[in-house]
Amino acid sequence: MTELRWATFDCFGTLVDWRHGITTGLELLFPGRGAELLEIHNRIEPQVQAEKPVRRYREVLAESVRRTAAEAGLELAPDDASVLGTGLPYWPVFPDTRPALTALREAGWRIALLTNCDRDLIGETQRRLAVPIDAVVTSEDVGSYKPGHAHFERFAASFGATRDTWVHVAQSHFHDMVPAQALGIPRVWINRHGDPHDPSIADAVLPGLGDLVATVERVHGS
Structure with a gap:
């Protein structure tokens, strides 16, 4: 055998192409800022994963979006934190x-x-x-x-x-x-x-x- x-x-x-997916999702919320926010997100996401490894990935993405917006000094509507988890199947x-x-x-x-x-x-x-x-x-x-x-x-x-x-x-x-x-x-x-x-x-x-x-x-x- x-x-x-x-x-x-x-x-x-x-x-x-996750870079395209994340950039496009963040661009929907903050036009013209997608590429900049991608770099912040990429640094933050592993930190979020390491803090609570049992956290579901949808929530990892949402929490990363919240922290990315906060670090960039941008106001994020609470419901908008789900943008990446919602869009991921279409990346x-x-x-x-x-x-x-x-x-x-x-x-x-x-x-x-x-x-x-x-x-x-x-x-x-x-x-x-x-x-x-x-x-x-x-x-x-x-x-x-x-x-x-x-x-x-x-x-x-x-x-x-x-x-x-x-x-x-x-x-x-x-x-x-x-x-x-x-x-x-x-x-x-x-x-x-x-x-x-x-x-x-x-x-x-x-x-x-x-x-x-x-x-x-x-x-x-x-």
Whole structure:
């Protein structure tokens, strides 16, 4: 019997354009300020996640919006804090996502998502991915957020994945590359924005998903 090979992915930032989604959502509330507020939000959100890891992601987003607006000195209507959670199911999929996932499946890989998200939100996002996903582990499932190790540990325990059968693919150096390295999981960093983090902790670095199958195969075989 052929052993299953797993490619796990972070979703938002890797497969889905979260920067566009967050910027657009904040722009709806504060026209002309979206890009500026994105940078504040990106700094605040991991703090909110770390404070209370069992907090649902919808509330993480809402609390991050509240704190982002407060730091920027902007008045936020209470009901408007839900803008990102409401809009998340419509955040755009990167153009290279569906071809890359389809090619991986055709090459015999199983695909899983290890995501800092709620079950209902990732369910809506899977509809937009339009490629079959074999397994999903959410923050709601494990009661914590990456860069904690619980997503990876739950996936390994549930599916028997080991470093010999598993490659993790993600955009976030902080949330994904660092814990995957610590756990000895082979990993591909999708550095879409040219972030100046240490590339040596990844087994391979790509600017997008265009050459993913060959890269995953190479990392898996190394």
